[in-house]
Amino acid sequence: MAVEKHINFFELQKASEKPGCPLCRIVSDRAHKYIDNTLFEHITNRGFRALYRAAGGFCAFHSRHLVSFRDGLAVAILARDILEDRIASFEKKSFWRPKGRCPVCIEREKIEQEYLDFLANSSGNSPEEQELREFFKASDGLCAPHYHGLLFTPKGGKRSVPVWLKNFHEQKFKKLKTRLDTFIELSAYGRQAEFAQLNEKDQIVWKEAAACLNTNIET
Numbered sequence: 001m002a003v004e005k006h007i008n009f010f011e012l013q014k015a016s017e018k019p020g021c022p023l024c025r026i027v028s029d030r031a032h033k034y035i036d037n038t039l040f041e042h043i044t045n046r047g048f049r050a051l052y053r054a055a056g057g058f059c060a061f062h063s064r065h066l067v068s069f070r071d072g073l074a075v076a077i078l079a080r081d082i083l084e085d086r087i088a089s090f091e092k093k094s095f096w097r098p099k100g101r102c103p104v105c106i107e108r109e110k111i112e113q114e115y116l117d118f119l120a121n122s123s124g125n126s127p128e129e130q131e132l133r134e135f136f137k138a139s140d141g142l143c144a145p146h147y148h149g150l151l152f153t154p155k156g157g158k159r160s161v162p163v164w165l166k167n168f169h170e171q172k173f174k175k176l177k178t179r180l181d182t183f184i185e186l187s188a189y190g191r192q193a194e195f196a197q198l199n200e201k202d203q204i205v206w207k208e209a210a211a212c213l214n215t216n217i218e219t
């Protein structure tokens with residue numbers, strides 16, 4: 001399928017120029033915008049409020065964003081609904097269970113699937129696809145959880161992935177593992193001199209590994 005130059009292309013290009021997994025970055029930016037829009041524009045939207053209430057609010061990860069938003073009234077309206085349900089459950093001593101999922105997590109999954117499908121379809125040879133290949137291969141590539149998401153759909157189905165994407169990622173993960181092996185080996189007592197010979201990046205390769213395995217780099 002031909003890749004047309006649309007918003008996904010440009011967003012991927014922009015994210016690829018920055019450090020870390022481009023998809024983690026896009027997802028993080030979009031989740032932030034989603035919460036921002038929700039609080040500023042959709043607070044009067046009954047559908048959203050019902051969704052939020054059923055989920056018992058955002059998940060712990062996305063709730064962290066709430067205190068940094070400027071719209072105190074929006075946060076107050078949302079929190080009031082949740083608190084009403086909680087108080088009722090405390091008084092009746094009836095166990096409270098969420099009836100829905102965090103709306104930001106639902107949105108995040110939609111964005112992830114959209115981009116993963118987009119990448120999986122970039123196997124052609126149009127100028128756009130060549131350009132995509134070039135800037136993507138110059139990036140840090142997908143983190144391991146997002147590469148897994150590229151290979152398998154959320155229901156466990158398999159996606160066919162362009163060979164260049166497969167080779168690029170699998171070589172990258174293997175190289176990282178080899179560097180970790182060296183790091184671990186030279187961290188042993190008595191090998192300080194050899195460790196000191198490692199280049200700067202290899203001396204802190206554990207940071208790269210942590211970022212590569214982290215599914216949520218949102219800040």
Ligand SMILES: [Zn+2]
Binds near residue numbers: 022145215
């Ligand atoms: Zn990622």
Ligand SMILES: [Zn+2]
Binds near residue numbers: 062
């Ligand atoms: Zn969430």
